[in-house]
Amino acid sequence: MAEPTLEQLREQIDGLDEQLQGLLNKRAELAQKVADVKIATDGDAVFYRPEREAQVLRQVKARNTGPLDAETIARLFREIMSACLALEQRLKVAFLGPEGTFTQQAALKHFGHAVETISLAAIDDVFREVASGAAHYGVVPVENSTEGVINHTLDSFMESPLKICGEVDLRIHHHLMLSEHTQLDKITRIYSHQQTLAQCRKWLDTNMPRVERIAVSSNAQAARRLKDEWNAAAIAGDIAADLYDLKILHRNIEDTPDNTTRFIIIGHEEVPPSGEDKSSLLVRMKNRPGALYHVLKPFKDAGVDLTRVESRPSRSGNWSYVFFIDFEGHRDDENVQAVLAALEREALDVRLLGSYPRAVL
Structure with missing residues (x-):
């Protein structure tokens, strides 16, 4: 044939x-x-x-x-x-801006491009925008595989009634980029966020050791500054290069190839089980020896797998701490309910921040 x-x-x-x-x-x-x-x-x-x-x-x-x-x-x-x-309803999604940040990229990865994204200057602003009802949901970073936890996000939950409705894992790729006005042989400074400069330190030490590194508030701001400077470069992601019409000179210059940031979706509703879920918990413990042991023991007894444990100073008293815990399972699961009941007996305060689907994309 x-x-x-x-x-x-x-x-x-x-x-x-x-x-x-x-x-x-x-x-x-x-x-x-x-x-x-x-x-x-x-x-x-x-x-x-x-x-x-x-x-x-x-x-x-x-x-x-x-x-x-x-x-x-x-x-x-x-x-x-x-x-x-x-x-049905066009969602309004607030994110930690400005336009062109990895947080916006995470928002679009999770919700798709048919939503209205709202750029805000600070994590606190994202929480307030969602709490007021001006946005349906918000997207904020919570931890990076290289740089660790984002404390500002954790602290915001201490005073917010919002819940975690989802999570996004985003592979972070950093690129060295130039504007159409950049003179390659005259570059004297590189702009980027402080964490990004830290994540690309080895590459910069090897390839551009004499170029000044200037930290700015975001990678998007770094990209935006290039339009007026002929002797500067920036480190940012693909979305910033597209938004500000920049040329990528070197791709994937991050020191750790599997560099990943986890973002969380914040909203008002509790999410029913999806079949593959995670939960996040805030526990304020009494100030006594072995506090961490008493936090973790109920999880061991119930056979619940922990994925992250962080502690932050409590704002309610000196030398007391709040534990933020991520674990496998949903609040409706019998073993999770056993954990929550045990913690209620031991802790000053227990607040389930949310049960939500494990990241799919």
Whole structure:
């Protein structure tokens, strides 16, 4: 049997594109009907359901047979779901700005590009924007695999009623970039965030040891400054290069190839189980010897796996501490309920910050 010609292959692709387009619009129509049912049954309907989206994306990855890899297919479905959700309700998502930061990239990775993103100058501002109802959700960084925990985010939970609704793991790639005005042989300074400069120290020591390193408030600000300077470079990510029309001279200059930042989604609602969940907990302990032991023992007794434990000074008294704990499981799980009950007997204060789907993308 003769192989199909190029023209025949293109005709097949055109036919499939037409079918895909029709199916996508049918899916969108069903999404609109879902919204109508929600509104009819609940005046305060919640349109964004993190557990449902996580389940759909897991199913997409599980049934994928290639040649597109599972991650690519899931990202395509992420955008389809984002566009369909926008027909029900366009979400407003606040993030730690300015425009072009990794936090914005994390927000778009989690929610898709059909949301309205709101750039804010500080983590506190993101919490306030969501608490006031001006934004449906917020995205803030919580820890980096190289630099550790973001204390400002943890401290914000001490005074906020907001809950964690999801998480995003983002591989952080740093690029050295120039503007169209940059004279490559005249570079005397490099702008970037302090943490980024630290994460690229070895590369800079080897390749640009005599160039001054200037820390600024964000990588996006570093990229933005290049438009007015001919003797400077910046280190930032892809989204900043696209936003400020910069040329990437060297890619992936971070010292640790698997450098990853974890971001959390903050909102008002409690999230039902998705089947693969994590939970976060704030525990304020009595000031006594062995406080950490009494925090951790209930997890061991109930067979609950811990993924992170951090301590911060309590704002309610000297020499007392608050523990922030991430662990596997959902608040509705029987063993998690046993842990919470045991901690209630030992601690001054126990607050579940949220149970939420484990990151899928």
